[in-house]
Amino acid sequence: MSALFPTYARWNIKPEKGIGSTLIDESGKEFLDFISGIAVCNLGHCHPKVTEAVKNQLDQLWHVSNLFQIKGQEKVAQLLVDHSVGDYVFFCNSGAEANEAAIKLARKSTGKHHIVSMKNSFHGRTLGSMAATGQDKIHQGFGPLLTEFTYIEMNNVNSLKEAVTEDTAAIMVEVIQGEGGIRLMTEDFAQALNVICEQYGCLLIIDEVQTGIGRTGTAFAYEQVGLDPDIITLAKGLGNGFPVGALIGKEVLKEAFNPGSHGSTFGGNPLAMAAAEAVLNEVFTESLLQSVQTKGQWFKAELENSLHSLPVVEEVRGKGLMMGIACNIEVAPIIEACREKGLLVLPAGPKVLRLLPPLVVTDQELKKATEILTDVLTAIDLKQEVKL
Known part of the structure; x- marks a missing residue:
């Protein structure tokens, strides 16, 4: 009997050790980990230089x-400033906290309260970040949310133009929607975001919690679509498993976060740094x-080549080492079958497999994952049964 709240649908795996892309459970079984703590362990488990840095700081x-x-x-x-368009940084402990800080900073610096975010987005589970999240299932059961959020479809320029007004403080968006199905922003939509933010004087908040810290092949994903964010939020890969989040903002926002305006007891403590x-x-x-x-391009091409003829697979999509396999059935049994064969993957919505290998994954490990995925997806019949 557990003393934990049942907030997670836990798998029957008890990890004991991790090395690079490999996770080892208490029985000694090894798994190829293409979850990476949900895009957290970007350098793999127990990276020697990160481990050494934290050990030294402990003393x-x-x-x-x-x-x-x-x-x-x-x-x-x-x-962070040297590798982004920002000028100042605030440290916290998680992506939700970073997004909460972004909402506060946008409202305080502009004096406006309306924020536009995307349907199928995910920004966290605090009341503010949950309100920014455009998914009803995340909202259910928690009563009235923070008001003045409008949700639109990502990549719909007309909806964007209709939603933004002179009263809009900010537009909040992910370059690739992670929880929302590995959906990529188009360059046309990115260009429209820049133009409309300039036109209405509203801030552009880019949630890079999952896409940042090299996950898509650049320091931040916004670089690849020509966005010019005012605020960037980070967490996950920033600490490789040590809890840390950050907000990066431009010079013009400095005075809005003056002493006493925001804070975090543990944010930026010496171990996290x-x-x-x-x-x-x-x-x-x-x-x-x-x-x-290079690895991302090869992996995507290999997946497309191996899976394109399978009736269950609709599309392979993604960027860098953030990949999704869209299926025409629910993927829960596929994830379980992969697990049985030693590959750990995630869902991104009910019908998309999400693949988040460490950035240091080897070519051999990518090939092995492709083989397992091909075997599992080939073994599926139209009744959603996996034949092992």
Whole structure:
């Protein structure tokens, strides 16, 4: 009997150890981990340089109040600013907190409250970030939400033009909708976002919680579609498993986040900053980012070539090492069958398989995953039964 709230539909796997792209359970069974903690362990499990950085910091200092100057914060903030269009950084503990901070910053800096976000988006489960999330199933049971959010279909320029007014504080969007089915933003929609934000003087908030820190083959996904964000939110891959989130904002927003306007007790503590600095020094290199692009292109092509003739598969989509396989049936039994064969994958909505291998995944591991997926998807009949 568990003393935990039943907030998660847990799998019958008890992980004991992780090395790179491999997860090992208590029985010693090895799994090829294409979940990566849901795009968190971008450098794989127990990356030696991140592990060493945190171990060294453990012997120095764990935590002090943000009333003190913390050297690690300055180092990580500068790395984030150097590799983005932002000028200042606020540290917190998670993606939901980063998005909550973004909502507050947008409202306070503009003096307006209306925010446009996308249907099928996901921004977190706090009341503010949940209100920004354009999915009814996330809202159900929690009563009245934070008001003045409008949800539109991503890539629908006409709906965007109709939704934004002079009273709009911000538009909040993911470049690739992760929970929403690995849906990619078009360049036309990105261009329209830039134009409309300029026209109405509203802020552009890019949620890079899942797509950031090299996941799509560039430091941030917004770079690939020509967006010019005012606010960027981060978490997941930033700490490679150590809890840390961040908001990056432009110079014009500095005064809105003055002393006392926002805060986080644990945000940016020395341990989190040690992990984040080690991660960014590894990820924000030309060689690693180029390898993500190369591997992603090969993986997508290999999946398309192997799966295109299967009746259950509709489309392979994604960017870098954030991939989705859209199916015409619900994918829960497919995920279970992959698990039985030693491959861990996720859903992205009821009918999409989500693949999030570590950025350091090997070519051999990508090939093995392709073989398992092909075997499992080939074994499906039209009654949604997987023949193992």
